[in-house]
Amino acid sequence: MSDGPVDWELAQRIATGIAKRNAAPQSYHYATLAPDFERFTAEAEELVAQTTGLRSAMGAARGRVADRPMWIEANINAFQRLLQPVGEKLASMHKPGPLRSLTGKASAAEVGILLGWMSSRVLGQYDLLVIEDENPQDQDIVYYVGPNVMALERRYGFPPEEFRLWLALHECTHRAQFTGVPWLREYFLGLVNETIESVDPDPEVLKAAVKRIVESRRRGEDLLAQGGLPVLFASEEQRAVIDKISGMMSLLEGHGDVTMDRAGAGRIPSAERFARTLRARRNSARGLTRLFQRIIGIEAKLNQYQAGEAFIAEVEAAGGTSLLDRAWEGPQNLPTMDEIRAPQLWIDRLSVDPTLEAASVAGG
Secondary structure, three states: OOOOOOHHHHHHHHHHHHHHHHOOOHHHHHHHHHHHHHHHHHHHHHHHHHHHHOOOOOOOOEEEEOHHHHHHHHHHHHHHHOOOHHHHHHHHHOOOOOOHHHHHHHHHHHHHHHHHHHHOOOEEEEEEOOOOOOOOOOOOEEEEEHHHHHHHHHHOOOOOOHHHHHHHHHHHHHHHHHOOOOHHHHHHHHHHHHHHHHHOOHHHHHHHHHHHHHHHHHHHHHHHHHHHHHHOOOOHHHHHHHHHHHHHHHHHHHHHHHHHHHHHHHHHHHOHHHHHHHHHHHOOOHHHHHHHHHHHHHHHHHOOOOOOOHHHHOOHHHHHHOOOHHOOOOOHHOOOOOHHHHHHHHHHHHHEEEEEEEHHHOOO
16 A cells, blocks of 8 residues: 555554644543434434425435544545545556655655644535445445534533534535435536546646746736645646536535525524634634645635525525525536626526527527
8 A cells, every 4th residue: 555646544644643633632521422413413404304405315314423533534535435546547657666655655645634634623524425335334424523523612612502403404414415416426426536537647737737827926816716736736627627516516515504504593593603603713714724725725615605605695686595496407507616706697597498498499
C-alpha cells in the first residue's frame, strides 16, 4: 500500500494524530449521544418526508455516533473507493520505486492534514456511497461526530435535545434527497467519477493552471473563491463537470437548510439561534485557517448554503414549492451555477411548458 499513488495507511495515521491532538475531554454526557441520535434520526426522517414529500427507497435511516478517528476511517475508506481509477491510472504510468513511493507519501500527507483538520469541525455527514459487494451494515449511514457536537453544545449552551434533532434534520434531508430521488445518487456519483477519471498528470496541465492563475490576478479575479486549488488545477472539461456538481450541491445544501427550518418549526424553539451561531462560526475563520479553507475549497462550499437558500427563496416566490419540485424530475432540470446566481434564468427555463415547446417545433 505504501508504494502507490496514495499511502492510505499513512494518511489515516496523520489525520488521526491531528484529531487526537485537538481532542476535547469527554464527559459522562457522551453516553447520551447514541440513544439520542438513534431516536432523533428516526424522528427527523419522518419530519423530512412530511415536509418535502421525499421518502427513502432504502428503508429506515441509521444514525451512528462516531468519534474523530472513526469519522476519519470512514472517509479514508470512501476516498479509496472513489479514487481507485486514478490510482490505477497513475500506477500504470510510473514504475515502483523511490519517486513513486515519495509521491504516495506526499499525497498521504495532504489527505491526512485535510481530514485531520476537518475531523474537528464536522458535525454530521451522510454516507451516500453504496457498494454492492461490501457489508451493507457499514454503508448508507448518517454519521454524527460526537465530540464536536458536545463541544458546541457546551460552548454555546445549546439545549442538547433540540440541537441534536436539528442536526439530524439536515443530514436526513440529504439522505432523502439521494435515496428518495431515484436518479440523483447515480447521477452525482457519475459526475464525480467523470471528474476523477479525467485526471491528467501531464505537466502541461500544471502549466496551464499556473497561466490561468496569473491571468486571473491581472484581471483582478479571485479564482480561489470558485473552489480552491481543485478548481484551479482542473482541465476545461473537468471545470465543466465541477460546475454541474457545484450547481447541484448549492441546491442540495440550500434545500437542506430550508427543510431543516421548516421541518423543525414548532419542535425546535432554538433553531434560529443555532443557525445564526453556526453561520457566524463558518464566517469567523481568520489568518491561516481562512487561507486553508480557501485553498482546499471549503470556503466555496460554505458559500453554497447561502447561495442555495437564496435560489430557493426566489424560485418559491415565483412558483411555490411545486416549481422547486421540478428540480427533482431529472438531471436536465438541475440548476447550473449561473442559474443559482441568477435564479430567474432557471425559473424561465423551467416555466416553459415542454408540450407547447414540442408542438411549436413540430409545427415549424
